[in-house]
Amino acid sequence: MSASTPLPRTEDVGSRSGIPLDRREEWARLSEHRDRFGATHLRGLFADDPARADRYTLGVGGLHVDYSKNLVTDETLRLLAELADATGVATLRDAMLRGDHINLTEDRAVLHTALRAPRSAVIRENGHDVVPEVHRVLERMAAFAERVRARTWLGHTGKPVTRVVNIGIGGSDLGPAMAYEALRPHTDRGLEFRFVSNVDGTDLHEALVDADPGRTLFVVASKTFTTIETVTNAEAARDWLLSGLGEEAGSDAIAKHFVAVSTNADEVAKFGIDTANMFEFWDWVGGRYSYDSAIGLSLMVALGPERFREMLAGFHLMDTHFATAPAERNLPFLLGLLGVWYGGFFDAQSHAVLPYSHYMSKFTAYLQQLDMESNGKSVQRDGRPVNWQTGPVVWGTPGTNGQHAYFQLLHQGTRFVPADLIGFARPAPDLPEGLVPQHDLLMANLFAQGQALAFGRTSAEVAAEGVPADLVPHRTFPGNRPTTTILAGQLDPSVLGQLVALYEHKVFVQGAVWNINSFDQWGVQLGKVLAKRVEPALTEGTEVPDLDPSTAALVRHYRDLRGR
Numbered sequence: 001m002s003a004s005t006p007l008p009r010t011e012d013v014g015s016r017s018g019i020p021l022d023r024r025e026e027w028a029r030l031s032e033h034r035d036r037f038g039a040t041h042l043r044g045l046f047a048d049d050p051a052r053a054d055r056y057t058l059g060v061g062g063l064h065v066d067y068s069k070n071l072v073t074d075e076t077l078r079l080l081a082e083l084a085d086a087t088g089v090a091t092l093r094d095a096m097l098r099g100d101h102i103n104l105t106e107d108r109a110v111l112h113t114a115l116r117a118p119r120s121a122v123i124r125e126n127g128h129d130v131v132p133e134v135h136r137v138l139e140r141m142a143a144f145a146e147r148v149r150a151r152t153w154l155g156h157t158g159k160p161v162t163r164v165v166n167i168g169i170g171g172s173d174l175g176p177a178m179a180y181e182a183l184r185p186h187t188d189r190g191l192e193f194r195f196v197s198n199v200d201g202t203d204l205h206e207a208l209v210d211a212d213p214g215r216t217l218f219v220v221a222s223k224t225f226t227t228i229e230t231v232t233n234a235e236a237a238r239d240w241l242l243s244g245l246g247e248e249a250g251s252d253a254i255a256k257h258f259v260a261v262s263t264n265a266d267e268v269a270k271f272g273i274d275t276a277n278m279f280e281f282w283d284w285v286g287g288r289y290s291y292d293s294a295i296g297l298s299l300m301v302a303l304g305p306e307r308f309r310e311m312l313a314g315f316h317l318m319d320t321h322f323a324t325a326p327a328e329r330n331l332p333f334l335l336g337l338l339g340v341w342y343g344g345f346f347d348a349q350s351h352a353v354l355p356y357s358h359y360m361s362k363f364t365a366y367l368q369q370l371d372m373e374s375n376g377k378s379v380q381r382d383g384r385p386v387n388w389q390t391g392p393v394v395w396g397t398p399g400t401n402g403q404h405a406y407f408q409l410l411h412q413g414t415r416f417v418p419a420d421l422i423g424f425a426r427p428a429p430d431l432p433e434g435l436v437p438q439h440d441l442l443m444a445n446l447f448a449q450g451q452a453l454a455f456g457r458t459s460a461e462v463a464a465e466g467v468p469a470d471l472v473p474h475r476t477f478p479g480n481r482p483t484t485t486i487l488a489g490q491l492d493p494s495v496l497g498q499l500v501a502l503y504e505h506k507v508f509v510q511g512a513v514w515n516i517n518s519f520d521q522w523g524v525q526l527g528k529v530l531a532k533r534v535e536p537a538l539t540e541g542t543e544v545p546d547l548d549p550s551t552a553a554l555v556r557h558y559r560d561l562r563g564r
């Protein structure tokens with residue numbers, strides 16, 4: 001889109017009218033409702049309505065989601081659904097799913113849902129059905145993955161590749177790295193996987209320090225293939241390979257030890273990777289929505305094509321639910337609207353995602369990009385500033401570890417932090433017998449935390465336990481801290497796909513209500529530009545014009561410390 005082309009009007013792509021969110025009557029009704037809601041306590045809500053847990057639980061695919069411990073009533077949910085309706089969430093959803101260019105500032109379609117569509121689907125982008133291409137690339141990925149898994153993908157010296165090093169950052173790292181970790185029991189344990197993202201050379205160093213160049217395969221994953229961290233690490237990896245195999249190994253070694261995943265064939269070729277070894281995706285896939293595209297190549301090698309496809313089917317199941325279920329029984333709508341309620345009317349600044357699964361240790365970091373890069377915006381789709389809170393700070397680590405670190409603040413601090421608790425009924429399939437009983441202990445903690453956060457412990461209850469009067473306030477738990485519990489049978493590829501799609505669509509719903517473009521990320525540009533300007537000052541002492549006094553002094557001090 002040229003700079004002079006006007007952006008499509010907001011009403012063309014969703015929002016029913018140009019009325020700002022905070023001037024809508026549906027918003028005003030929620031605001032009045034919030035005033036009436038006051039300090040209504042979850043204890044009272046459950047006492048008044050014992051059936052609440054049943055009514056506020058929804059099962060979709062393999063997920064069982066209990067949202068009853070949220071600060072909502074039927075009226076809240078009705079008013080939120082009316083807000084979703086008035087802001088055109090479903091209209092924008094339909095526009096996204098059919099390939100309209102809802103990413104206004106980049107004039108792009110947003111079609112990650114096409115990545116997991118069945119072969120029979122027809123989804124057009126600019127009039128062209130993208131589904132056959134999606135499946136063509138999936139088949140190429142599968143053929144490649146099978147060769148590595150069968151140990152028939154041989155390196156330059158004739159040895160099979162056994163270590164796969166994914167080089168990528170942001171959306172080209174977080175998804176595959178997270179899913180690899182989450183699905184470890186389903187991976188080929190005879191292969192080793194490393195995910196290198198940071199431009200800090202220590203990241204690559206640690207991935208290669210014990211590697212055999214003859215057995216190492218690099219997957220360079222970058223949508224643009226211009227990202228400085230990835231290109232720098234890929235060049236260093238190439239140097240490492242050639243110094244290990246001998247410079248004369250040259251292009252044959254590159255061809256056997258490097259594959260690329262990108263939308264940019266020109267840059268891939270410039271780097272020296274044969275485009276026959278390139279796995280393609282498209283500009284209608286956002287980086288943070290891309291790990292089910294060819295960006296998941298390393299993951300597919302780890303899992304095998306069949307399990308990768310099970311994961312895609314899990315995504316698709318949630319896509320179908322999102323596309324078809326009525327708003328009041330639609331999980332992404334519900335979870336998205338709860339966040340709108342807390343951000344808009346409870347001043348929630350953050351949202352904790354707390355998986356009770358050590359394999360999910362990278363899940364929240366993955367969601368940070370998904371949510372915060374999508375909805376960390378402060379202008380509306382037409383460029384006017386927003387006058388309401390948009391995306392929260394998303395944070396969290398696996399339970400039970402977090403309980404011994406920051407849960408104190410969740411229980412007794414002054415901040416209001418809604419949280420998602422995620423757990424799985426069955427332990428990992430290959431967990432040794434002796435460790436299986438620990439799983440119930442893990443899950444008991446999940447349930448206990450949801451209970452403690454919701455219901456707390458009153459001062460009367462504490463006093464009745466014989467606690468001395470001066471300690472009672474310290475040992476009282478106010479409760480009324482909302483959680484949503486997501487329970488699944490087992491952490492398997494399908495369930496992971498369902499979970500990720502649930503959060504993708506939740507983020508979508510929120511962006512639609514807030515009337516922001518969830519699909520660009522201009523906010524990451526400035527730092528990149530400035531880093532390029534500052535680097536010569538660090539290395540060569542070059543004067544950087546217009547450097548502010550604080551940064552200039554830091555640069556001087558850095559050079560002193562480096563002895564330059």
Ligand SMILES: O=P(O)(O)OC[C@H]1O[C@H](O)[C@H](O)[C@@H](O)[C@@H]1O
Nearest residue numbers: 170171172222223224227287524
């Ligand atoms: O895949 P790439 O083009 O290398 O981009 C990697 C990442 O870097 C950018 O700065 C964006 O903020 C991310 O959305 C993107 O996922």
